[in-house]
Amino acid sequence: MQGMSSSTSERLAPQRNLPVEATRRLLRRNAYVNLARLLGKLHGRDSADIVTQLTVNEQCKLLEHMPTLELVTSIFTYLDEETRAQLMPQLSTARLSAIVRHLPTDDAADILAELPQERLAAMLDQLPDALAEQINRLLAYDPQTAGGLMTTDYFSVEDTWTTAEVLEQLRRRSSRLETVFYLYVVDAEHRLVGVVSLRQLVTAEPHVVIRDLMETEVICVAVDEDQAHIAHLITQYDFLALPVVDYSHRLAGIVTVDDIIDVISEEATEDMLRMAGVNPDAMLEHTSRGNLRHRLPWLSVSWVGGLLASYVIDANESTLSSMVMLAAFFPVIIGMGGNAATQALAVAVRGLATGSITASDMMSAIANEGRIGLSLGLIYGVLLGTVAWFWQGTVMLGLVVGVSIWSSMSIAAILGGVLPLGFARLRIDPAVASGPFLTTAIDVIGLAIYLATARLLLAV
Amino acid sequence: MQGMSSSTSERLAPQRNLPVEATRRLLRRNAYVNLARLLGKLHGRDSADIVTQLTVNEQCKLLEHMPTLELVTSIFTYLDEETRAQLMPQLSTARLSAIVRHLPTDDAADILAELPQERLAAMLDQLPDALAEQINRLLAYDPQTAGGLMTTDYFSVEDTWTTAEVLEQLRRRSSRLETVFYLYVVDAEHRLVGVVSLRQLVTAEPHVVIRDLMETEVICVAVDEDQAHIAHLITQYDFLALPVVDYSHRLAGIVTVDDIIDVISEEATEDMLRMAGVNPDAMLEHTSRGNLRHRLPWLSVSWVGGLLASYVIDANESTLSSMVMLAAFFPVIIGMGGNAATQALAVAVRGLATGSITASDMMSAIANEGRIGLSLGLIYGVLLGTVAWFWQGTVMLGLVVGVSIWSSMSIAAILGGVLPLGFARLRIDPAVASGPFLTTAIDVIGLAIYLATARLLLAV
Structure with missing residues (x-):
């Protein structure tokens, strides 16, 4: 392990540390040609890492004056949003529009979306009409749909062309194509009619007509298809790209796998944050003030639930004062129920997200969670009941604790399965709706069961 | 939306429902040629979906007798693990080895790994020596490393070849190549020296020597590199495939983006389940018994914590019996602390996984969580303290509740940030170590603070 792994890090490390100083030195001397040579050897991602470590002034100088526009564009692509936001007001409109012209249209639209309205209009004026129009159209789509994710830099051919003609076209146009x-x-009306892989093309005879080479069963999505569904399709079918069509089945763009990887990671983050009761937008916040605003509303669920639980206890004050030790088991009752709910919830939410639970086996998934909850509840009910019995020397207290844990864990597991699966069926995001509500509800239910059983069995 | 979206579902739906019956009918009549024609029109994934809905006997009959081996292989690739496990003992060794011969080597190794030892040996005997050796080598790697993920069906060329020679080779060998x-x-010793994209090749002049076309800065990983790191590289650099080298820098295989998508989704699932206290292996369990076994140990953390909390309360019995209403606020104190901890934890765990929190800004991330916790604690402390005061008519009880919530939420937020970031620095998976322990610890800490403050301020 060490041998190669460290050699891999060595390959990456010097690109990260030493060249920052070299870049600074060359910048100070205005040695842009040398700078281009230095950064040109690196992957755009690594050059961007170096640029990120410079001051905003240095960044601006570098991007404004570097002679190789392709290099500038590739660095700009890989800069993080924050750095880009700082830089964009500093760059000249001429340079920014030159960069945008060299970007894939989806990246261009994403970057332009960050500009204030007037600057955006000024930028679009500087771009060729066709490109400005394309970008304008992309800007109109919801960023979380196919239209918002797609690039218009796809390579389409007509079904009447031959292999040789396609290869010739490809040679001429390849520089601007992302993938x-x-x-x-497409047919004469630009409707999507088939697909050919580059590999098929390369291995075909030159005179073959595309129509005879293409696959006609093309899986495609509509411009307003949700990103989660696209991610699902690309993952299921192992696609590298997915064509996007408009309402007349005309080819509008393509969504590529690298955009989808980001979506998958983003959706997983959202699921997890929502389950924990954090508004996912909080991840984008860099101030604690913004973060605070996003976490507050979710905690209020917990606070309302907490007060409700307090009310349940208050209503049972007489029971409690005749046997104060009942209170000692509140944390166990609350904790075991809450954890059983969270476990069932996590399994259901991720099962739905990864497709390992499908619409057809929902009922069996819920039944399964129920069985697990009943068994876990029984095991821990007996264990904790026994502890309570011996600790407090009251067999009835043991019985009350045991029965309460058993029933609250069973209910928790069933609800933890039912809620997300039910929401999924109603097409409501299961992760949003389930997390904080469920655990809080289980607290209240668990305590109510506990105190009611106590009143019944302890006759207090 | 509706227009196209429903047309997309229409494209997919009939492949899922109607053809199952058609497949059944053709199978009953042994009409394998018609069957091949029916399924041949579909994507392998959709054919696999149809096959999954058949009985094991039907599945076996179909896979054993279908004349088009490519079709059989593509269906087999997309079958889920469970179906495959049921089928494999039923298929003849001859058919199974024919399928394996047509699969990419990584998939072949994954499938063979599921076989019992003797059957595996029998299967390897039936394969060509070179392939058997390749598969044997792949079987030796940890499945969660580069070696375990990679396929050996890459296309490598020597640096002295010309474009035309490469294209000729590609035409001849393409059928077996995955991507x-x-x-x-590679050089004469098969050491990795460069990379050329298929697009570059297609657009280059025929006489150009590869050495002059290739990029020499190739980012690669060692055979024992961990899958999380590979996922990170592919995501960061937008690679479609990443070469894997052995200890002598010889090319050993490639990891492709579709395998990495699965890894990303898998790692997100693991993070989420661990935070919820479910052993991720439980997702693979299809029996509630197995599931039970995987969830039990994690719940025991919660049970130990719960008992500890009960002990804290028991030790304060005198305080509690002089003011029973203290118990009414247990759920709020526990709930608010636990939720603040979970929120901070989720942000830190996903921040680390997606790279939005890096080693360099860990301290500032922790400080940020601390600030958020202090503020949230203050807001809810004041709110709930006021409620407690008016509800119970005791200003001191309000103060006790307020101070306890404030301090336990602050501690929770700081610990929720410190624990995962600290574990990450120690190279321990932050999601494993943090979840159930943290929330349970916060329960105990919160109650201890609450009861101590009560003793101090209420003089009971």
Whole structure:
């Protein structure tokens, strides 16, 4: 392990540390050609890492004056949002529009979306009409749909062309194309009719007509398809790109796998934060003030639930004062129920997200959670009941604790399965709706059961 | 939306419902040629979906007798693990080895790994020596490393070849290659020296020597590199595939983006389940008995914590009996602390997983969580303290509740940030170590603070 792994880090490390100083030195001397040579050897991602470590002034100087526009564009692509937001007001409109012209249209639209309205209009004026129009159209889509994710830099060919003609076109146009793994075949009205992989094309005879080479069963999505569904399709079918069509089945763009990787990671983050009761937008906040605003509303669920639980206890004050030790088991009752709920919830939410639980086996998944909850509740009910019995020397207290844990864990596991699966069926995001509500509800239910059983069995 | 979206579902739906019956009918009549024609029109994933809905006998009959081996292989690839496990003992060794021969080597190794030892040996005997050896080598790697993920069906060329020679080779060998987006360039000792994209190759002049076309800065990983790191590289650099080298820097295989998508989703699931206190292996369990076994140990953390909390309360019995209403606020104190901890934890765990929190800004991330916790604690402390005061008519009880909530939420937020970030620095998976322990610890800490403050301020 160490041998190669450290050699891999060595390959990456010097690109991260030493060159920052070299970049600074060359910048100070205005040695832009040398700078281009230095950064040109690196992957755009690594150059961007170096640039991030410079001051805003240095960053601006570098991007404004570097002679190789491709290099500038590739660095700009890999800069994080924060750095880009700082830089964009500093760059000249001419340079920014030159960069945008070299970007894939989806990245261009994403970057322009960050600009204030007037600057955006000024930028679009500087771009060729066709490109400005394309970007304008992309800006109109919801960023979390196919339209918002897609690029318009796909390579489409007509079904009447031959292999040789396609290869010739490809040679001429390739520099601006983001990804050419699939060639999308359209008819005269630009409707999507087939697909050919680059590999098929390369291995075909030159005179073959595309129509005879293409696959006609093309899986595609509509411009307003949700990103989660697209991620699901690409993951299921192992696609590298997915064509996007408009309402007339005309090819509008493609969504590529690298955009989808980000979506998958983003959706997982959202699921997890929502289950923990954090508004996912909080991840984008860099101030604690903003963060605070996003976490407050979710905690209020917990506070209302807490007060409700307090009310349940208050209503049972007479029971409690005749046997104060009942209170000692509140944390166990609350804790075991809450954890059983969270476990069932996490399994259901991720099961739905990864597709390991489907619409058809929902009922069996819920039944399964129920069985697990009943068994876990029984095991811990007996264990904790026995502890309570011997500790407090009252067999009835043991019985009350045991029965309460058993019933609250069973209810928790069933609700933890039912809620997300039910929400999924109603097409409400299961992660949003379930987390904080469920655990709080289980607290109240558990305590109510506990105190009611106590009143019944202890006759207090 | 509706228009296209429903048309997309229409495209997919009939492949899922109607053809199952058609497949059944053709199977009963042994009409394998018609069957091949029916399924041949579909994507392998959709054919697999149809096959999954058949009985094991039907599945076996179909896979054993279908004439088109490519179709059989593609269906087999997309079958879920469970179906495959049921089928494999039923299929003849001859058929199974024919399927394996047509699979990419990584998939072949994954499938063979599921076989019992003797059957595996029998299968390897039936395969060509070179393939058997490759698969044997792949079986030796940890499945969660580069070696375990990689396929050996990459396309490598020597640096002395010309574009035309490479294209000729590609035409001849393409059928067996899983993915050809990049051509890996090796020297005479098979050491990785460069990379050329298929697009570059297609657009280059025929006489150009690969050495002059290739990029020499190739980012690669060692055979024993961990899958999380590979996922990180592929995501960061937007790679479609990443070459894997052995200890002598010889090219050993490639990891492709579709395998990495699965890893990303898998790692997100693991993070979430661990935070919820479910052993991630439980997701693979299809029996409630197995599931039970995986959830039990984690709940025991909660049970130990609960008992500890009960002990804290028991030790304060005298305080409690002189003012029973103290118990009414247990759920609020426990709930608010636990939720603040979970929120901070989720932000830190996902921040680390997605790279939005890096080693360099850990301290500032912890400080940020601390600030948020202090503020949230103050807001809810004042709110709940006021409620307690008016409800119970005792200003001191309000103060006790307020101070306890404030301090336990602050501690919770700080610990929720410190624990995962600290574990990450120690290279322990932050999600494993943090979840159930943290929330339970906060329960105990919160109650201890509450009861101590009560003794101090209420003089009971």
